[in-house]
Amino acid sequence: GENVEQHPSTLSVQEGDSAVIKCTYSDSASNYFPWYKQELGKRPQLIIDIRSNVGEKKDQRIAVTLNKTAKHFSLHITETQPEDSAVYFCAASLRGSYIPTFGRGTSLIVHP
Amino acid sequence: DARVTQTPRHKVTEMGQEVTMRCQPILGHNTVFWYRQTMMQGLELLAYFRNRAPLDDSGMPKDRFSAEMPDATLATLKIQPSEPRDSAVYFCASANRGTGELFFGEGSRLTVL
Numbered sequence: 001g002e003n004v005e006q007h008p009s010t011l012s013v014q015e016g017d018s019a020v021i022k023c024t025y026s027d028s029a030s031n032y033f034p035w036y037k038q039e040l041g042k043r044p045q046l047i048i049d050i051r052s053n054v055g056e057k058k059d060q061r062i063a064v065t066l067n068k069t070a071k072h073f074s075l076h077i078t079e080t081q082p083e084d085s086a087v088y089f090c091a092a093s094l095r096g097s098y099i100p101t102f103g104r105g106t107s108l109i110v111h112p
Numbered sequence: 113d114a115r116v117t118q119t120p121r122h123k124v125t126e127m128g129q130e131v132t133m134r135c136q137p138i139l140g141h142n143t144v145f146w147y148r149q150t151m152m153q154g155l156e157l158l159a160y161f162r163n164r165a166p167l168d169d170s171g172m173p174k175d176r177f178s179a180e181m182p183d184a185t186l187a188t189l190k191i192q193p194s195e196p197r198d199s200a201v202y203f204c205a206s207a208n209r210g211t212g213e214l215f216f217g218e219g220s221r222l223t224v225l
Contacts, residue, residue, distance in 0.1 A: 032212050043216035044155070044202065089155060098143070098170075098212040104154040 002027040004092050006103025015110050019080050023090035023105045024072040032093040033066060034100065039086045041053045047088075048075070080110045114138045118204050118217035126225050130192040133203030134218045136185055144187045146179055146213065147203040155203070161187065162209070194224045 003026040013019050025033075034049035050057045050073065051063045058063050061080075066073040077084055087107050091100035117136040125131055131163045146158040159169035159179040169179055176195070181187045191198055201221050205214040 036214075043215075043218050045216070046213050049213070058223065093212060098207060098209055099160065100212075100214065102155045102157075 002030060002092055002094060002100050002101040004078070004090060004103045008107060010107045010109070012109045012111065013080055015080060015082060016018050017080055019026040019077045019108055019110075021075045021088055021090070021108070022072060022083060023092075023103050024070075025092040025101075026071065027092070027094060028068075028085070029094050030073065032098060034091050034093075034098065034101075035064060035075050036089045036091070036102075037086045038089065038105075044089060062097070077108075080108075082110050082112050084108060085110045114215075116204055116206050116215050116217035118202075118220050120194075120220055121218060122221045122223075124223045124225065125194055127195055127225075128193040130190065131194050131198075131222060132191075133202055133204075133222075135187040135189075135206075135217055137187060137204070137206030138215055139185070139215075140186045141208050143207045143209055143213070144181060145207070146189050147216075148207065149201045149203060149219070156179050158189070158202075162178035164175040183221070191222075192221075196224045198222060 001075040006023045031052040037047045038044040061078050063076045087105045089105050090103040093100045119134045143162045145160040150154045158171045161181045164181045178190045201219045203216050205216045205217045207214045
């Protein structure tokens with residue numbers, strides 16, 4: 001089955017800095033890669049996703065890149081703000097199933 | 113604004129007691145998931161259903177956990193008997209297979225003493 005590794009487990013940045021979270025996956029058949037944000041005490045919510053026919057996708061201050069050959073994808077947050085502080089989960093889904101395998105999560109702390 | 117609804121939000125019980133958690137998925141979503149979240153294990157998939165049929169429950173301890181979906185508006189996760197190591201937040205999520213996005217409920221925080 002699919003295996004998703006996520007790094008780092010904790011990331012601390014100053015407000016205004018950029019943050020990058022990286023994930024690797026094992027199954028080349030995976031074709032859907034969502035990212036979820038979970039604020040403290042809240043439910044995870046989708047913030048951005050990318051499919052394997054696209055190399056990069058942006059939405060305001062967040063962007064996701066995908067390298068299918070190397071089987072890794074990354075979340076980039078620019079101009080970080082304190083409200084970006086949360087746990088971020090990456091996931092990969094096998095073609096056609098949409099059953100995600102999640103990474104272990106990254107706790108992002110943005111210091112004002 | 114359609115949401116996944118979970119009950120109870122919080123449950124404190126004693127070891128050995130039965131615990132039942134309920135989930136109402138978003139109307140029209142054909143896939144329902146149960147996840148367990150602890151500090152150490154992240155989001156752990158316990159079971160999922162597609163069109164109410166159980167497709168995979170390999171993540172569940174079979175001797176004490178059971179998951180069912182008696183109708184399209186209700187999914188249940190039962191623990192009997194409960195143990196302190198079951199203390200966690202249990203999330204239900206539903207998805208429309210066409211998009212792949214999971215919509216999570218607010219979670220049920222279980223504490224087993």
